Amino acid sequence: MAPPLPAAPPAYGPPAGAPPTYAPPAAVPGPTPTPTPDPVRALSAALLNLTGLGLGYVLLKRWLLAALCWGATAALLFLAFPAEVDGVPGGVLIGFLAFLLLAAADGARRALRTHQNWPLRAPLAVGLGLVLLAVPAGGVIAYDAARDDAIEEMLLDRLDKADKLVTAADGRTFDAAEDDYRSALAIYRDLGDDHAGSKAADRVPESLTAYYKSVAAPYDARKYCDALEPLKYLRTLPGSLGKDRLGTLATWPDDRLATSLYECGSQGLGTAKATGGGEFGELLRTFPDSDQAAKVEPAIKSAIDARSADLKGAEPCRATDELRSIGATVKSLPDDAGGGLSSDAAGAVESGTYACGVDEFKDGKFSAAAKTLEDFRKAYKGNGKRDRAHQIAIAAEIATARPSAGRSLPPAKSPGGTKLTYVIENGGPGPLEVLYTGPTTGSLKLAACGNCKTYTSKVQGKKSCLAGKGYPKSTLHLPPGDYHFLYKRGSSTAGSVRNNTEGSKIQPGYRYTDCSYVVTGGGLGDLDGLDGLT
Numbered sequence: 001m002a003p004p005l006p007a008a009p010p011a012y013g014p015p016a017g018a019p020p021t022y023a024p025p026a027a028v029p030g031p032t033p034t035p036t037p038d039p040v041r042a043l044s045a046a047l048l049n050l051t052g053l054g055l056g057y058v059l060l061k062r063w064l065l066a067a068l069c070w071g072a073t074a075a076l077l078f079l080a081f082p083a084e085v086d087g088v089p090g091g092v093l094i095g096f097l098a099f100l101l102l103a104a105a106d107g108a109r110r111a112l113r114t115h116q117n118w119p120l121r122a123p124l125a126v127g128l129g130l131v132l133l134a135v136p137a138g139g140v141i142a143y144d145a146a147r148d149d150a151i152e153e154m155l156l157d158r159l160d161k162a163d164k165l166v167t168a169a170d171g172r173t174f175d176a177a178e179d180d181y182r183s184a185l186a187i188y189r190d191l192g193d194d195h196a197g198s199k200a201a202d203r204v205p206e207s208l209t210a211y212y213k214s215v216a217a218p219y220d221a222r223k224y225c226d227a228l229e230p231l232k233y234l235r236t237l238p239g240s241l242g243k244d245r246l247g248t249l250a251t252w253p254d255d256r257l258a259t260s261l262y263e264c265g266s267q268g269l270g271t272a273k274a275t276g277g278g279e280f281g282e283l284l285r286t287f288p289d290s291d292q293a294a295k296v297e298p299a300i301k302s303a304i305d306a307r308s309a310d311l312k313g314a315e316p317c318r319a320t321d322e323l324r325s326i327g328a329t330v331k332s333l334p335d336d337a338g339g340g341l342s343s344d345a346a347g348a349v350e351s352g353t354y355a356c357g358v359d360e361f362k363d364g365k366f367s368a369a370a371k372t373l374e375d376f377r378k379a380y381k382g383n384g385k386r387d388r389a390h391q392i393a394i395a396a397e398i399a400t401a402r403p404s405a406g407r408s409l410p411p412a413k414s415p416g417g418t419k420l421t422y423v424i425e426n427g428g429p430g431p432l433e434v435l436y437t438g439p440t441t442g443s444l445k446l447a448a449c450g451n452c453k454t455y456t457s458k459v460q461g462k463k464s465c466l467a468g469k470g471y472p473k474s475t476l477h478l479p480p481g482d483y484h485f486l487y488k489r490g491s492s493t494a495g496s497v498r499n500n501t502e503g504s505k506i507q508p509g510y511r512y513t514d515c516s517y518v519v520t521g522g523g524l525g526d527l528d529g530l531d532g533l534t
Contacts, residue, residue, distance in 0.1 A: 039112075050100055052076075052136050057103075062110065065103075072099050100136075155191060155200035162187035163207055166214045174215070174230040181215060185237070192245055205247070212249055219256050224263035228279070231257040255290075258283060262292040262299075269303045269329065270322030284334050300330060300341050308348045311355045320352030350376075354385050358409070361396050366406050370396035388412060395437040398486040402501040405437055405484035414440035419477035421511045426472045427465050428452050428518035430489050430497075436476075438483035438506075447472045454518045465515030480506050487516050 048059065052073040057066035076096050162184040169177035188208060191201045213220075215234055219227035234253040243250040265279030280296045287293055303326055310319035327345035357372035373393035377386050391410050399406025426432040426446035435443045449471050455461040465471075483504050489497045497518060506512060 050103070050136075052100055065106070069103055072096060152199050155195055155198050156203075158187055159191060159200040159203060159207060163210070166207075166211050170214055170217065173226070174218070174233070178233075181211070181233075184211065185241075189241060192241075205245075208241075208246065208249060212252055216253065216256060219260055222263075224260040225267065225279075227256070227260045228264060231260060254287070258287040258290045258292040261286070262295060265296070266299050266303075269300065270307065270325045278329055278332075280329060281333050288334075296333075297341065300326065301344070304341065304344050304348055308351070311348075311352050316352060316355035316359045320349060320356045323348045323352050350380050350383065353379070354383070354389055357389060357396075358392060361392055361399075361406060361409060364403070364406065366396040366399040366403070369393070370400065391437075391441045394435050394441050394443055398435050398437055398484050398501065401486060401499060402484050402503070404503070405501075410437045410441040411439060415479050417479060418508055419479055420506050420508065422476040422478050422506065423511075423513040424474055424476065425465065425513065425515040426452075427461065427469075427515045428489065429454065432472075432516055433488040434516075435486040435488070436478075436483055439479045439481035442476075444474050444476065446474055452517070454520045456520055458519055461517035461519055462515075465517060471515065478506055480508050482506075485514075489518070 052069060057063070057069065076092070079092060165180045165184040169180050174181075188204050188211070191198070192204050195201050212234060215230045216227060218224075218230060231253045235257065238246055238250040261279045261283035265283060268278055269280070280300070283290070284293050284296060304323065307319045307323045307326065310316065313319070323345055327342065327349055330341045330345055353372060353376045357369050357376060360366075360369035360372055370393045373389040373396065376383070377389045377393065380386060383389075391412070395405055395410040424434055424444065424446065426449050429449060429452050431448045432446040433443060434446070451469075452471065455464065483506060485502045485504065487500045487502075489499075500516075504512070504514075
């Protein structure tokens with residue numbers, strides 16, 4: 001028997017007698033719709049990149065570009081810090097700003113084209129970008145502050161350099177330290193003019209006070225003459241720095257300079273350097289109403305009195321020279337500030353000139369004594385010591401050639417008693433002057449002998465004198481004693497003739513004749529054989 005056939009599968013469909021049904025048509029896939037660009041996302045990416053932190057690229061997951069932003073920012077920080085006075089070069093700043101703008105634009109462009117999900121909503125990212133913009137702004141502020149500090153430090157270093165120049169000048173003369181002082185002053189001036197308001201500029205007044213004290217250090221050490229130039233220099237500074245900046249320092253040197261001029265003038269009074277009135281003259285011209293100026297006249301009077309007293313001491317010549325210098329100082333003072341001191345000084349010089357000549361004679365300086373006393377005789381014709389000065393000058397001139405004539409000052413008056421006749425004849429060509437000193441002192445002049453000639457030997461000269469040819473002659477009446485004679489001929493008629501000196505002892509009971517003649521090659525001669533003729 002055949003196997004049974006499999007049962008037919010159940011039929012699906014509408015039940016019998018039901019209306020027919022239709023299946024819906026199958027869906028056909030179309031093109032994917034393009035999302036709408038989100039400008040808020042673009043703005044947030046731009047702002048986040050503009051911070052320099054590259055956070056826009058981080059949200060876009062562009063890690064290489066984010067690293068590039070980090071590197072650029074790190075490089076800028078490396079160049080900027082620590083801050084220096086000159087700051088970051090302008091080209092670097094412009095380049096970095098251009099880089100940030102480019103990164104912001106690129107971030108915005110990429111955000112518009114990229115639609116992946118962000119960990120932050122776009123509005124929140126915009127707010128974060130705005131907040132994080134404070135980072136570069138704060139960096140700029142911090143950098144400016146750091147740069148200001150660097151500038152302040154630089155200015156303080158300059159001030160410290162100037163202060164060290166001033167300190168290094170201590171103990172040196174003003175001439176040696178003047179360049180350093182001027183260099184320091186230039187720094188102080190620059191800080192005040194170009195950097196007003198800085199810490200260094202605020203400290204300049206204190207430094208200037210120390211500067212003034214350093215320059216004027218010789219004054220504090222009572223070295224008044226050394227203090228003059230530094231104090232004069234300080235008085236010029238108001239013209240370059242301004243009185244307002246200096247304040248009380250502008251007049252600070254005035255009283256000190258007046259004191260230094262007075263003290264230095266007092267020390268130099270009577271010395272050769274006190275020309276043109278010296279420091280006293282400058283004091284009276286610069287500070288005429290000062291207390292120091294009022295002391296000038298009493299100081300000069302005291303100096304004249306002191307030197308006048310010194311004329312009786314061991315060095316009257318030195319005292320006289322100082323009196324002359326004082327007199328010149330008085331004459332040079334402005335507006336006759338010395339009053340009657342000129343006549344006081346002149347009178348003291350007159351007395352000193354005589355005292356100096358006498359002292360030179362006593363010291364054996366016969367040539368100097370002769371000149372000094374002759375100058376005195378010619379200059380002071382009304383002086384009562386004029387004749388005495390002439391006596392000593394004669395003895396000094398004789399002693400110049402015959403030192404024994406200067407063993408003591410010649411007697412002021414001729415001794416009384418018997419006077420002996422002493423005849424002097426001029427038996428040579430040209431006029432003759434004879435100076436003599438002994439118990440009495442004097443001189444005489446004989447006219448030229450017109451027919452006289454020079455001789456080749458003393459024998460010829462003596463023979464001519466003994467012949468008694470009527471030579472020009474003069475007679476002296478001398479007290480007995482030892483005498484010294486000096487014979488002087490004018491060179492205009494006799495040529496170059498040496499002066500001649502002789503000594504003679506005059507004794508009572510004799511008449512003396514002295515005949516002078518000229519020997520060629522032998523100088524001026526006298527007739528020794530005629531001495532003591534009865």
